[in-house]
Amino acid sequence: MTQIITTIxxxxxxxHAWRNxxxxxxxxxxxxxxxxxxxxxxxxxxxxxxxTVVSVFVNPTQFGPNEDLESYPRxxxxxxxxxxxxGADVVFHPEPEEMYFPDxxxxxxxxxxxxxxxxxxxxIHFDGVCLVVSKLLNITTPDRAYFGxxxxxxxxxVRRMVRDLSIGTDIVGCxxxxxxxxxxxxxxxxxxxxxERAAAVVLSRSLxxxxxxxxxxxxxxxxxxxxxxAELATEPLAEPEYVEVVDTNTVSPVDVIAxxxxxxxxxxxxxxxxxxxxxxxxxx
Amino acid sequence: MTQIITTIxxxxxxxHAWRNxxxxxxxxxxxxxxxxxxxxxxxxxxxxxxxTVVSVFVNPTQFGPNEDLESYPRxxxxxxxxxxxxGADVVFHPEPEEMYFPDxxxxxxxxxxxxxxxxxxxxIHFDGVCLVVSKLLNITTPDRAYFGxxxxxxxxxVRRMVRDLSIGTDIVGCxxxxxxxxxxxxxxxxxxxxxERAAAVVLSRSLxxxxxxxxxxxxxxxxxxxxxxAELATEPLAEPEYVEVVDTNTVSPVDVIAxxxxxxxxxxxxxxxxxxxxxxxxxx
Numbered sequence: 001m002t003q004i005i006t007t008i009x010x011x012x013x014x015x016h017a018w019r020n021x022x023x024x025x026x027x028x029x030x031x032x033x034x035x036x037x038x039x040x041x042x043x044x045x046x047x048x049x050x051x052t053v054v055s056v057f058v059n060p061t062q063f064g065p066n067e068d069l070e071s072y073p074r075x076x077x078x079x080x081x082x083x084x085x086x087g088a089d090v091v092f093h094p095e096p097e098e099m100y101f102p103d104x105x106x107x108x109x110x111x112x113x114x115x116x117x118x119x120x121x122x123x124i125h126f127d128g129v130c131l132v133v134s135k136l137l138n139i140t141t142p143d144r145a146y147f148g149x150x151x152x153x154x155x156x157x158v159r160r161m162v163r164d165l166s167i168g169t170d171i172v173g174c175x176x177x178x179x180x181x182x183x184x185x186x187x188x189x190x191x192x193x194x195x196e197r198a199a200a201v202v203l204s205r206s207l208x209x210x211x212x213x214x215x216x217x218x219x220x221x222x223x224x225x226x227x228x229x230a231e232l233a234t235e236p237l238a239e240p241e242y243v244e245v246v247d248t249n250t251v252s253p254v255d256v257i258a259x260x261x262x263x264x265x266x267x268x269x270x271x272x273x274x275x276x277x278x279x280x281x282x283x284x
Numbered sequence: 285m286t287q288i289i290t291t292i293x294x295x296x297x298x299x300h301a302w303r304n305x306x307x308x309x310x311x312x313x314x315x316x317x318x319x320x321x322x323x324x325x326x327x328x329x330x331x332x333x334x335x336t337v338v339s340v341f342v343n344p345t346q347f348g349p350n351e352d353l354e355s356y357p358r359x360x361x362x363x364x365x366x367x368x369x370x371g372a373d374v375v376f377h378p379e380p381e382e383m384y385f386p387d388x389x390x391x392x393x394x395x396x397x398x399x400x401x402x403x404x405x406x407x408i409h410f411d412g413v414c415l416v417v418s419k420l421l422n423i424t425t426p427d428r429a430y431f432g433x434x435x436x437x438x439x440x441x442v443r444r445m446v447r448d449l450s451i452g453t454d455i456v457g458c459x460x461x462x463x464x465x466x467x468x469x470x471x472x473x474x475x476x477x478x479x480e481r482a483a484a485v486v487l488s489r490s491l492x493x494x495x496x497x498x499x500x501x502x503x504x505x506x507x508x509x510x511x512x513x514a515e516l517a518t519e520p521l522a523e524p525e526y527v528e529v530v531d532t533n534t535v536s537p538v539d540v541i542a543x544x545x546x547x548x549x550x551x552x553x554x555x556x557x558x559x560x561x562x563x564x565x566x567x568x
Contacts, residue, residue, distance in 0.1 A: 012452055022304065101448065103533070104448045105395040106392065106393070106395070106445050107391075107392070108390065108391070108392050108449070109390070110390050111389040111390070112389050113389060134450075135449055135450040138452060139452070141425065160389055160390060161390050163385065164388045164390035165390055165392070165418050165419055165422055166418075166419040166423045167422045168296055168423070168425065249387070
Protein backbone atom coordinates (compact mmCIF):
# COMPACT_ATOMS: atom_id res chain seq x y z
CA MET A 1 0.00 0.00 0.00
CA THR A 2 1.26 3.40 -0.97
CA GLN A 3 2.17 5.67 1.92
CA ILE A 4 0.09 8.86 2.37
CA ILE A 5 2.02 11.94 3.52
CA THR A 6 0.15 15.12 4.44
CA THR A 7 2.84 17.48 5.75
CA ILE A 8 5.64 19.26 3.93
CA UNK A 9 8.19 18.37 6.61
CA UNK A 10 7.44 14.62 6.41
CA UNK A 11 7.54 14.74 2.63
CA UNK A 12 10.95 16.45 2.72
CA UNK A 13 12.24 13.91 5.26
CA UNK A 14 11.12 11.00 3.07
CA UNK A 15 12.83 12.43 -0.01
CA HIS A 16 15.94 13.12 2.07
CA ALA A 17 16.04 9.48 3.18
CA TRP A 18 15.70 8.28 -0.41
CA ARG A 19 18.45 10.64 -1.55
CA ASN A 20 20.73 9.43 1.21
CA UNK A 21 20.19 5.91 -0.12
CA UNK A 22 21.25 7.10 -3.59
CA UNK A 23 17.76 6.76 -5.05
CA UNK A 24 16.34 9.03 -7.75
CA UNK A 25 12.87 10.48 -7.49
CA UNK A 26 10.01 11.17 -9.89
CA UNK A 27 7.05 13.44 -9.20
CA UNK A 28 3.60 13.27 -10.79
CA UNK A 29 1.66 16.39 -9.76
CA UNK A 30 -2.12 15.91 -9.94
CA UNK A 31 -5.36 17.34 -8.61
CA UNK A 32 -6.59 13.81 -7.88
CA UNK A 33 -9.65 11.99 -9.22
CA UNK A 34 -7.11 10.03 -11.18
CA UNK A 35 -7.81 8.43 -14.52
CA UNK A 36 -5.90 6.47 -17.15
CA UNK A 37 -4.08 9.63 -18.22
CA UNK A 38 -2.61 10.11 -14.74
CA UNK A 39 -1.93 6.38 -14.56
CA UNK A 40 0.22 6.58 -17.68
CA UNK A 41 2.27 9.38 -16.06
CA UNK A 42 2.70 7.39 -12.86
CA UNK A 43 3.73 4.25 -14.73
CA UNK A 44 6.25 6.25 -16.73
CA UNK A 45 7.69 7.71 -13.54
CA UNK A 46 7.84 4.31 -11.84
CA UNK A 47 9.72 2.98 -14.88
CA UNK A 48 12.17 5.92 -14.94
CA UNK A 49 12.88 6.42 -11.22
CA UNK A 50 13.67 4.47 -8.04
CA UNK A 51 10.90 6.31 -6.20
CA THR A 52 7.71 8.03 -7.32
CA VAL A 53 5.65 10.63 -5.49
CA VAL A 54 2.13 11.39 -6.73
CA SER A 55 0.82 14.66 -5.33
CA VAL A 56 -2.95 14.87 -4.98
CA PHE A 57 -3.84 18.49 -4.28
CA VAL A 58 -6.77 20.46 -5.63
CA ASN A 59 -4.87 23.72 -5.79
CA PRO A 60 -7.10 26.68 -4.86
CA THR A 61 -4.75 29.31 -6.33
CA GLN A 62 -5.28 28.11 -9.89
CA PHE A 63 -9.09 28.41 -9.79
CA GLY A 64 -10.81 31.69 -10.61
CA PRO A 65 -13.69 33.00 -8.48
CA ASN A 66 -16.35 31.58 -10.84
CA GLU A 67 -14.65 28.27 -11.51
CA ASP A 68 -15.26 24.78 -10.16
CA LEU A 69 -12.96 24.64 -7.11
CA GLU A 70 -15.73 23.51 -4.76
CA SER A 71 -17.30 21.01 -7.15
CA TYR A 72 -14.03 19.62 -8.53
CA PRO A 73 -14.34 15.83 -8.08
CA ARG A 74 -12.42 14.26 -5.21
CA UNK A 75 -11.98 10.62 -4.15
CA UNK A 76 -8.81 10.02 -2.21
CA UNK A 77 -9.45 6.34 -1.48
CA UNK A 78 -9.89 5.59 -5.15
CA UNK A 79 -6.80 7.68 -5.99
CA UNK A 80 -4.67 5.83 -3.43
CA UNK A 81 -5.80 2.49 -4.83
CA UNK A 82 -4.88 3.57 -8.38
CA UNK A 83 -1.51 4.94 -7.26
CA UNK A 84 -0.77 1.75 -5.34
CA UNK A 85 -1.68 -0.35 -8.34
CA UNK A 86 0.53 1.79 -10.58
CA GLY A 87 3.47 1.18 -8.24
CA ALA A 88 4.18 4.64 -6.81
CA ASP A 89 5.65 5.00 -3.32
CA VAL A 90 3.93 8.02 -1.82
CA VAL A 91 0.74 10.02 -2.24
CA PHE A 92 1.49 13.57 -1.09
CA HIS A 93 -1.86 14.97 -0.02
CA PRO A 94 -1.52 18.24 1.92
CA GLU A 95 -4.46 20.38 3.03
CA PRO A 96 -4.58 23.90 1.52
CA GLU A 97 -3.62 25.30 4.96
CA GLU A 98 -0.42 23.23 4.90
CA MET A 99 0.51 24.63 1.50
CA TYR A 100 -0.46 28.31 1.84
CA PHE A 101 0.14 30.81 4.62
CA PRO A 102 -2.67 33.35 5.16
CA ASP A 103 -0.18 36.15 4.43
CA UNK A 104 1.46 34.50 1.43
CA UNK A 105 2.85 37.21 -0.81
CA UNK A 106 5.05 35.52 -3.40
CA UNK A 107 3.99 35.13 -7.02
CA UNK A 108 5.72 33.28 -9.84
CA UNK A 109 4.72 34.55 -13.25
CA UNK A 110 5.72 33.50 -16.75
CA UNK A 111 5.25 36.55 -18.93
CA UNK A 112 3.60 36.16 -22.32
CA UNK A 113 3.10 32.40 -22.50
CA UNK A 114 -0.11 32.63 -20.48
CA UNK A 115 -1.76 35.41 -22.49
CA UNK A 116 -3.41 33.29 -25.17
CA UNK A 117 -5.47 30.08 -25.19
CA UNK A 118 -6.71 29.20 -21.70
CA UNK A 119 -5.07 32.30 -20.23
CA UNK A 120 -7.67 34.53 -21.89
CA UNK A 121 -10.60 33.09 -19.98
CA UNK A 122 -8.59 32.00 -16.92
CA UNK A 123 -6.42 35.05 -16.15
CA ILE A 124 -5.01 33.86 -12.78
CA HIS A 125 -4.83 30.18 -13.67
CA PHE A 126 -1.22 29.83 -14.77
CA ASP A 127 0.16 31.97 -11.95
CA GLY A 128 -1.56 29.53 -9.61
CA VAL A 129 -0.07 26.60 -11.50
CA CYS A 130 3.43 28.12 -11.38
CA LEU A 131 3.12 28.74 -7.66
CA VAL A 132 1.97 25.24 -6.77
CA VAL A 133 4.37 23.51 -9.16
CA SER A 134 7.26 25.58 -7.75
CA LYS A 135 6.31 24.47 -4.27
CA LEU A 136 5.86 20.81 -5.19
CA LEU A 137 9.22 20.79 -6.97
CA ASN A 138 10.90 22.48 -4.01
CA ILE A 139 9.32 20.09 -1.53
CA THR A 140 10.10 16.87 -3.42
CA THR A 141 13.19 18.02 -5.42
CA PRO A 142 12.53 15.35 -8.04
CA ASP A 143 14.94 14.32 -10.77
CA ARG A 144 11.97 14.22 -13.16
CA ALA A 145 8.43 15.51 -13.08
CA TYR A 146 5.70 14.23 -15.39
CA PHE A 147 3.01 16.36 -17.01
CA GLY A 148 0.31 15.34 -19.47
CA UNK A 149 0.34 16.95 -22.88
CA UNK A 150 -3.42 17.44 -22.62
CA UNK A 151 -2.67 20.55 -20.55
CA UNK A 152 -0.27 21.69 -23.26
CA UNK A 153 -0.09 25.36 -22.31
CA UNK A 154 0.61 24.36 -18.71
CA UNK A 155 3.39 22.07 -19.93
CA UNK A 156 5.00 24.86 -21.99
CA UNK A 157 4.74 27.35 -19.12
CA VAL A 158 6.13 24.92 -16.53
CA ARG A 159 9.04 24.10 -18.85
CA ARG A 160 9.81 27.81 -19.27
CA MET A 161 9.58 28.43 -15.54
CA VAL A 162 11.87 25.51 -14.74
CA ARG A 163 14.38 26.70 -17.34
CA ASP A 164 14.29 30.34 -16.22
CA LEU A 165 14.54 29.54 -12.49
CA SER A 166 17.27 26.89 -13.03
CA ILE A 167 15.18 24.28 -11.26
CA GLY A 168 17.12 21.02 -11.46
CA THR A 169 14.18 18.86 -12.54
CA ASP A 170 13.70 17.35 -15.97
CA ILE A 171 10.13 18.13 -17.11
CA VAL A 172 8.77 15.15 -19.01
CA GLY A 173 5.71 15.68 -21.21
CA CYS A 174 3.60 12.57 -21.82
CA UNK A 175 1.09 11.80 -24.59
CA UNK A 176 -2.63 12.36 -24.19
CA UNK A 177 -4.55 9.25 -23.17
CA UNK A 178 -7.95 8.92 -24.84
CA UNK A 179 -11.21 7.03 -24.45
CA UNK A 180 -11.87 4.44 -27.20
CA UNK A 181 -13.91 7.03 -29.13
CA UNK A 182 -11.12 9.60 -28.97
CA UNK A 183 -12.22 11.86 -26.09
CA UNK A 184 -9.17 12.94 -24.09
CA UNK A 185 -9.26 11.58 -20.53
CA UNK A 186 -10.08 14.30 -18.02
CA UNK A 187 -11.38 14.41 -14.47
CA UNK A 188 -13.92 16.94 -15.75
CA UNK A 189 -15.46 14.35 -18.12
CA UNK A 190 -17.46 13.18 -15.09
CA UNK A 191 -19.45 16.43 -15.32
CA UNK A 192 -20.93 15.35 -18.69
CA UNK A 193 -24.48 13.99 -19.09
CA UNK A 194 -24.78 10.97 -21.42
CA UNK A 195 -25.82 13.23 -24.32
CA GLU A 196 -22.95 15.63 -23.61
CA ARG A 197 -20.53 12.73 -23.33
CA ALA A 198 -21.55 11.61 -26.80
CA ALA A 199 -21.19 15.15 -28.12
CA ALA A 200 -17.75 15.64 -26.54
CA VAL A 201 -16.12 13.40 -29.10
CA VAL A 202 -16.33 16.35 -31.46
CA LEU A 203 -13.18 17.81 -29.86
CA SER A 204 -10.86 15.02 -30.94
CA ARG A 205 -12.76 14.56 -34.22
CA SER A 206 -12.30 18.22 -35.13
CA LEU A 207 -8.60 18.10 -34.23
CA UNK A 208 -8.23 15.07 -36.50
CA UNK A 209 -9.64 17.22 -39.31
CA UNK A 210 -7.14 19.97 -38.51
CA UNK A 211 -4.30 17.49 -38.40
CA UNK A 212 -5.28 16.01 -41.76
CA UNK A 213 -5.15 19.50 -43.27
CA UNK A 214 -1.71 20.36 -41.89
CA UNK A 215 -0.31 16.90 -42.65
CA UNK A 216 -1.44 17.30 -46.25
CA UNK A 217 1.08 20.17 -46.51
CA UNK A 218 -1.15 23.15 -45.81
CA UNK A 219 0.83 25.82 -43.90
CA UNK A 220 -1.83 28.45 -43.39
CA UNK A 221 -2.93 28.51 -39.76
CA UNK A 222 -6.29 29.94 -40.79
CA UNK A 223 -6.94 26.96 -43.05
CA UNK A 224 -6.25 24.59 -40.14
CA UNK A 225 -8.46 26.60 -37.80
CA UNK A 226 -11.25 26.71 -40.40
CA UNK A 227 -11.22 22.93 -40.78
CA UNK A 228 -11.48 22.50 -37.00
CA UNK A 229 -14.22 25.10 -36.67
CA ALA A 230 -16.23 23.53 -39.47
CA GLU A 231 -16.19 20.16 -37.74
CA LEU A 232 -17.03 21.70 -34.34
CA ALA A 233 -20.01 23.43 -35.98
CA THR A 234 -21.54 20.02 -36.79
CA GLU A 235 -22.17 19.41 -33.07
CA PRO A 236 -25.03 21.55 -31.69
CA LEU A 237 -23.99 21.00 -28.04
CA ALA A 238 -20.46 22.31 -28.69
CA GLU A 239 -19.66 25.98 -28.05
CA PRO A 240 -16.06 26.69 -29.07
CA GLU A 241 -14.13 29.02 -26.76
CA TYR A 242 -10.99 29.11 -28.88
CA VAL A 243 -9.39 27.33 -31.83
CA GLU A 244 -5.76 28.42 -32.10
CA VAL A 245 -2.46 27.62 -33.76
CA VAL A 246 0.41 28.97 -31.64
CA ASP A 247 4.19 28.93 -31.67
CA THR A 248 5.41 26.49 -28.99
CA ASN A 249 8.11 28.90 -27.76
CA THR A 250 6.02 32.02 -27.37
CA VAL A 251 2.47 30.57 -27.22
CA SER A 252 1.50 33.37 -29.65
CA PRO A 253 -0.74 32.77 -32.67
CA VAL A 254 1.03 32.25 -36.01
CA ASP A 255 -0.27 32.98 -39.49
CA VAL A 256 2.06 30.58 -41.26
CA ILE A 257 3.19 27.25 -39.81
CA ALA A 258 6.98 27.50 -40.15
CA UNK A 259 8.22 25.99 -36.87
CA UNK A 260 6.73 23.71 -34.25
CA UNK A 261 3.17 24.70 -33.36
CA UNK A 262 0.54 23.73 -30.85
CA UNK A 263 -2.94 23.39 -32.30
CA UNK A 264 -5.26 23.78 -29.33
CA UNK A 265 -8.99 24.08 -28.72
CA UNK A 266 -11.28 24.75 -25.78
CA UNK A 267 -14.95 23.91 -26.16
CA UNK A 268 -17.91 24.12 -23.83
CA UNK A 269 -20.20 21.10 -23.89
CA UNK A 270 -23.14 22.32 -21.81
CA UNK A 271 -21.52 23.89 -18.73
CA UNK A 272 -18.38 21.76 -18.94
CA UNK A 273 -15.26 23.30 -20.46
CA UNK A 274 -13.04 20.74 -22.20
CA UNK A 275 -9.66 21.16 -23.92
CA UNK A 276 -7.68 19.12 -26.42
CA UNK A 277 -4.71 19.67 -28.73
CA UNK A 278 -1.92 18.30 -30.86
CA UNK A 279 1.64 19.38 -31.58
CA UNK A 280 2.92 19.60 -35.16
CA UNK A 281 6.44 20.27 -36.37
CA UNK A 282 6.82 20.74 -40.15
CA UNK A 283 10.52 19.83 -39.82
CA UNK A 284 9.83 16.53 -38.06
CA MET B 285 42.94 27.01 -3.60
CA THR B 286 39.24 27.32 -3.97
CA GLN B 287 37.77 25.85 -7.17
CA ILE B 288 36.13 28.29 -9.62
CA ILE B 289 33.02 27.02 -11.40
CA THR B 290 31.45 29.06 -14.19
CA THR B 291 28.65 26.85 -15.55
CA ILE B 292 25.36 25.83 -14.02
CA UNK B 293 25.78 22.19 -15.08
CA UNK B 294 29.22 21.86 -13.43
CA UNK B 295 27.92 23.54 -10.29
CA UNK B 296 25.00 21.11 -10.11
CA UNK B 297 27.33 18.15 -10.69
CA UNK B 298 29.63 19.28 -7.86
CA UNK B 299 26.73 19.65 -5.42
CA HIS B 300 25.40 16.27 -6.55
CA ALA B 301 28.76 14.66 -5.76
CA TRP B 302 28.83 16.26 -2.31
CA ARG B 303 25.27 15.13 -1.62
CA ASN B 304 26.11 11.58 -2.67
CA UNK B 305 28.92 11.67 -0.13
CA UNK B 306 26.41 12.70 2.55
CA UNK B 307 27.81 16.22 2.89
CA UNK B 308 25.71 19.29 3.68
CA UNK B 309 26.11 22.50 1.75
CA UNK B 310 26.08 26.21 2.58
CA UNK B 311 25.68 29.04 0.06
CA UNK B 312 26.89 32.62 0.43
CA UNK B 313 25.41 34.67 -2.44
CA UNK B 314 27.47 37.79 -3.21
CA UNK B 315 28.10 40.33 -5.96
CA UNK B 316 31.84 40.05 -5.31
CA UNK B 317 34.32 42.74 -4.28
CA UNK B 318 34.26 40.93 -1.00
CA UNK B 319 34.91 42.60 2.33
CA UNK B 320 34.91 41.63 6.00
CA UNK B 321 31.13 41.49 6.00
CA UNK B 322 31.10 38.80 3.32
CA UNK B 323 33.99 37.08 5.07
CA UNK B 324 31.94 36.76 8.23
CA UNK B 325 29.17 35.08 6.23
CA UNK B 326 31.61 32.68 4.59
CA UNK B 327 33.23 31.79 7.89
CA UNK B 328 29.82 31.15 9.41
CA UNK B 329 28.91 28.87 6.50
CA UNK B 330 32.23 27.01 6.69
CA UNK B 331 31.60 26.44 10.40
CA UNK B 332 28.01 25.22 9.84
CA UNK B 333 28.40 23.06 6.73
CA UNK B 334 30.66 20.40 5.20
CA UNK B 335 30.89 22.40 1.98
CA THR B 336 30.51 26.08 1.16
CA VAL B 337 29.79 27.72 -2.18
CA VAL B 338 30.35 31.47 -2.55
CA SER B 339 28.58 32.85 -5.60
CA VAL B 340 30.21 35.93 -7.14
CA PHE B 341 27.77 37.38 -9.63
CA VAL B 342 27.00 41.03 -10.31
CA ASN B 343 23.36 40.40 -11.10
CA PRO B 344 22.13 42.69 -13.89
CA THR B 345 18.44 42.12 -13.17
CA GLN B 346 18.60 43.87 -9.80
CA PHE B 347 20.08 47.12 -11.17
CA GLY B 348 17.82 49.87 -12.50
CA PRO B 349 18.65 51.69 -15.75
CA ASN B 350 20.31 54.62 -13.94
CA GLU B 351 22.14 52.56 -11.36
CA ASP B 352 25.75 51.46 -11.06
CA LEU B 353 25.78 48.09 -12.86
CA GLU B 354 28.68 49.04 -15.11
CA SER B 355 30.76 50.76 -12.46
CA TYR B 356 30.07 48.24 -9.68
CA PRO B 357 33.52 47.25 -8.42
CA ARG B 358 34.87 43.86 -9.52
CA UNK B 359 38.06 41.99 -8.60
CA UNK B 360 37.72 38.23 -8.99
CA UNK B 361 41.34 37.42 -8.11
CA UNK B 362 41.06 39.25 -4.83
CA UNK B 363 37.68 37.62 -4.17
CA UNK B 364 39.05 34.12 -4.80
CA UNK B 365 41.95 34.80 -2.44
CA UNK B 366 39.58 35.94 0.30
CA UNK B 367 37.23 32.98 -0.25
CA UNK B 368 40.18 30.56 -0.16
CA UNK B 369 41.45 32.12 3.05
CA UNK B 370 37.99 31.87 4.61
CA GLY B 371 37.89 28.15 3.81
CA ALA B 372 35.09 27.88 1.24
CA ASP B 373 35.19 25.14 -1.40
CA VAL B 374 33.86 26.75 -4.56
CA VAL B 375 33.48 30.18 -6.10
CA PHE B 376 30.49 30.02 -8.46
CA HIS B 377 31.12 32.77 -11.00
CA PRO B 378 28.80 32.51 -14.01
CA GLU B 379 28.63 35.06 -16.81
CA PRO B 380 25.29 36.85 -17.21
CA GLU B 381 24.71 34.87 -20.44
CA GLU B 382 25.02 31.63 -18.46
CA MET B 383 22.40 32.79 -15.99
CA TYR B 384 19.84 34.48 -18.24
CA PHE B 385 18.29 33.40 -21.54
CA PRO B 386 17.56 36.23 -23.98
CA ASP B 387 13.87 35.26 -23.91
CA UNK B 388 13.62 34.77 -20.15
CA UNK B 389 10.05 35.38 -19.10
CA UNK B 390 9.73 34.26 -15.50
CA UNK B 391 9.42 36.70 -12.62
CA UNK B 392 9.36 36.03 -8.88
CA UNK B 393 7.71 38.80 -6.93
CA UNK B 394 7.09 39.26 -3.21
CA UNK B 395 4.06 41.52 -2.94
CA UNK B 396 4.10 44.36 -0.43
CA UNK B 397 7.45 43.81 1.29
CA UNK B 398 9.30 45.66 -1.46
CA UNK B 399 7.07 48.75 -1.56
CA UNK B 400 8.80 50.77 1.16
CA UNK B 401 12.41 51.63 2.03
CA UNK B 402 14.77 50.82 -0.88
CA UNK B 403 11.86 49.63 -3.03
CA UNK B 404 10.64 53.20 -3.44
CA UNK B 405 13.74 54.39 -5.28
CA UNK B 406 14.67 50.98 -6.72
CA UNK B 407 11.37 49.64 -8.12
CA ILE B 408 12.76 46.59 -9.95
CA HIS B 409 15.52 45.80 -7.46
CA PHE B 410 13.86 43.17 -5.29
CA ASP B 411 12.30 41.30 -8.20
CA GLY B 412 15.83 41.01 -9.56
CA VAL B 413 17.06 39.80 -6.18
CA CYS B 414 14.26 37.21 -5.92
CA LEU B 415 15.00 35.93 -9.41
CA VAL B 416 18.74 35.52 -8.90
CA VAL B 417 18.40 34.10 -5.38
CA SER B 418 15.79 31.60 -6.65
CA LYS B 419 18.20 30.50 -9.33
CA LEU B 420 21.20 30.27 -7.03
CA LEU B 421 19.20 28.26 -4.50
CA ASN B 422 17.91 25.94 -7.24
CA ILE B 423 21.39 25.46 -8.70
CA THR B 424 23.18 24.78 -5.41
CA THR B 425 20.23 23.39 -3.35
CA PRO B 426 21.98 24.41 -0.12
CA ASP B 427 20.96 23.35 3.36
CA ARG B 428 21.65 26.90 4.50
CA ALA B 429 22.16 30.24 2.77
CA TYR B 430 23.75 33.25 4.45
CA PHE B 431 22.65 36.85 4.04
CA GLY B 432 23.97 39.98 5.74
CA UNK B 433 21.59 41.97 7.87
CA UNK B 434 22.90 45.16 6.28
CA UNK B 435 20.57 44.46 3.36
CA UNK B 436 17.74 43.99 5.83
CA UNK B 437 14.85 44.44 3.42
CA UNK B 438 16.47 41.92 1.07
CA UNK B 439 16.80 39.47 3.98
CA UNK B 440 13.11 39.85 4.92
CA UNK B 441 11.99 39.45 1.29
CA VAL B 442 14.19 36.41 0.66
CA ARG B 443 12.90 34.79 3.86
CA ARG B 444 9.32 35.37 2.74
CA MET B 445 10.00 34.02 -0.75
CA VAL B 446 11.69 30.91 0.63
CA ARG B 447 8.79 30.33 3.00
CA ASP B 448 6.09 30.89 0.36
CA LEU B 449 7.77 28.75 -2.29
CA SER B 450 8.62 25.96 0.19
CA ILE B 451 12.29 26.16 -0.73
CA GLY B 452 14.14 23.71 1.52
CA THR B 453 16.94 26.08 2.51
CA ASP B 454 17.39 27.63 5.93
CA ILE B 455 17.98 31.38 5.44
CA VAL B 456 20.52 32.58 8.00
CA GLY B 457 20.75 36.32 8.69
CA CYS B 458 24.14 37.50 9.96
CA UNK B 459 25.07 40.67 11.89
CA UNK B 460 26.37 43.79 10.17
CA UNK B 461 30.16 44.05 10.16
CA UNK B 462 31.44 47.60 10.69
CA UNK B 463 34.60 49.64 10.25
CA UNK B 464 36.23 50.74 13.53
CA UNK B 465 34.41 54.08 13.34
CA UNK B 466 31.03 52.37 12.87
CA UNK B 467 30.50 52.61 9.09
CA UNK B 468 28.83 49.43 7.84
CA UNK B 469 31.10 47.50 5.46
CA UNK B 470 29.94 47.79 1.86
CA UNK B 471 31.49 47.27 -1.54
CA UNK B 472 30.11 50.70 -2.40
CA UNK B 473 32.26 52.37 0.30
CA UNK B 474 35.04 52.33 -2.31
CA UNK B 475 33.14 55.03 -4.19
CA UNK B 476 33.68 57.53 -1.33
CA UNK B 477 36.27 60.31 -1.45
CA UNK B 478 38.23 60.80 1.80
CA UNK B 479 35.94 63.64 2.86
CA GLU B 480 32.86 61.58 2.03
CA ARG B 481 34.30 58.59 3.86
CA ALA B 482 34.66 60.74 6.98
CA ALA B 483 31.12 62.05 6.56
CA ALA B 484 29.65 58.56 6.05
CA VAL B 485 30.04 57.71 9.71
CA VAL B 486 26.92 59.81 10.28
CA LEU B 487 24.78 56.83 9.21
CA SER B 488 25.77 54.58 12.10
CA ARG B 489 26.00 57.55 14.48
CA SER B 490 22.44 58.62 13.70
CA LEU B 491 21.16 55.06 14.12
CA UNK B 492 22.86 54.93 17.51
CA UNK B 493 20.84 58.03 18.45
CA UNK B 494 17.64 56.32 17.28
CA UNK B 495 18.51 53.18 19.17
CA UNK B 496 19.17 55.13 22.36
CA UNK B 497 15.72 56.71 22.07
CA UNK B 498 13.88 53.43 21.57
CA UNK B 499 15.93 51.61 24.21
CA UNK B 500 15.02 54.34 26.70
CA UNK B 501 11.41 53.14 26.35
CA UNK B 502 10.10 55.53 23.70
CA UNK B 503 7.55 53.72 21.49
CA UNK B 504 6.67 56.50 19.05
CA UNK B 505 8.20 55.74 15.66
CA UNK B 506 8.17 59.45 14.85
CA UNK B 507 10.31 60.20 17.92
CA UNK B 508 12.87 57.61 16.78
CA UNK B 509 12.88 58.97 13.23
CA UNK B 510 13.23 62.54 14.50
CA UNK B 511 16.28 61.64 16.57
CA UNK B 512 17.91 60.00 13.55
CA UNK B 513 17.03 62.87 11.22
CA ALA B 514 18.41 65.41 13.68
CA GLU B 515 21.76 63.64 13.80
CA LEU B 516 21.88 63.22 10.00
CA ALA B 517 21.26 66.98 9.69
CA THR B 518 24.54 67.67 11.45
CA GLU B 519 26.46 66.33 8.42
CA PRO B 520 26.37 68.71 5.43
CA LEU B 521 27.45 65.99 2.94
CA ALA B 522 24.58 63.69 3.97
CA GLU B 523 21.33 63.73 1.99
CA PRO B 524 18.82 61.37 3.60
CA GLU B 525 16.68 59.35 1.18
CA TYR B 526 14.58 57.70 3.86
CA VAL B 527 14.46 57.23 7.62
CA GLU B 528 11.83 54.59 8.45
CA VAL B 529 10.55 52.35 11.20
CA VAL B 530 8.77 49.33 9.68
CA ASP B 531 7.12 46.15 10.88
CA THR B 532 9.44 43.20 10.15
CA ASN B 533 6.57 41.03 8.81
CA THR B 534 4.99 43.50 6.43
CA VAL B 535 7.82 46.01 5.90
CA SER B 536 5.17 48.72 6.35
CA PRO B 537 5.76 51.85 8.46
CA VAL B 538 4.43 51.74 12.01
CA ASP B 539 3.34 54.66 14.20
CA VAL B 540 3.78 52.82 17.48
CA ILE B 541 6.52 50.26 18.14
CA ALA B 542 4.51 47.30 19.47
CA UNK B 543 6.22 44.32 17.79
CA UNK B 544 9.61 43.74 16.20
CA UNK B 545 10.63 46.61 13.94
CA UNK B 546 13.36 47.38 11.48
CA UNK B 547 14.78 50.90 11.78
CA UNK B 548 16.36 51.58 8.42
CA UNK B 549 17.97 54.52 6.64
CA UNK B 550 19.30 55.31 3.19
CA UNK B 551 21.54 58.33 2.78
CA UNK B 552 23.38 59.81 -0.16
CA UNK B 553 26.92 60.91 0.56
CA UNK B 554 27.84 62.78 -2.61
CA UNK B 555 26.73 60.46 -5.41
CA UNK B 556 27.05 57.30 -3.30
CA UNK B 557 23.91 55.80 -1.79
CA UNK B 558 24.54 54.01 1.52
CA UNK B 559 22.17 52.08 3.77
CA UNK B 560 22.25 50.99 7.41
CA UNK B 561 19.75 49.68 9.97
CA UNK B 562 19.04 47.94 13.22
CA UNK B 563 16.32 45.57 14.42
CA UNK B 564 14.50 46.20 17.68
CA UNK B 565 11.99 43.99 19.48
CA UNK B 566 10.27 45.54 22.53
CA UNK B 567 9.49 42.02 23.82
CA UNK B 568 13.12 40.85 23.63
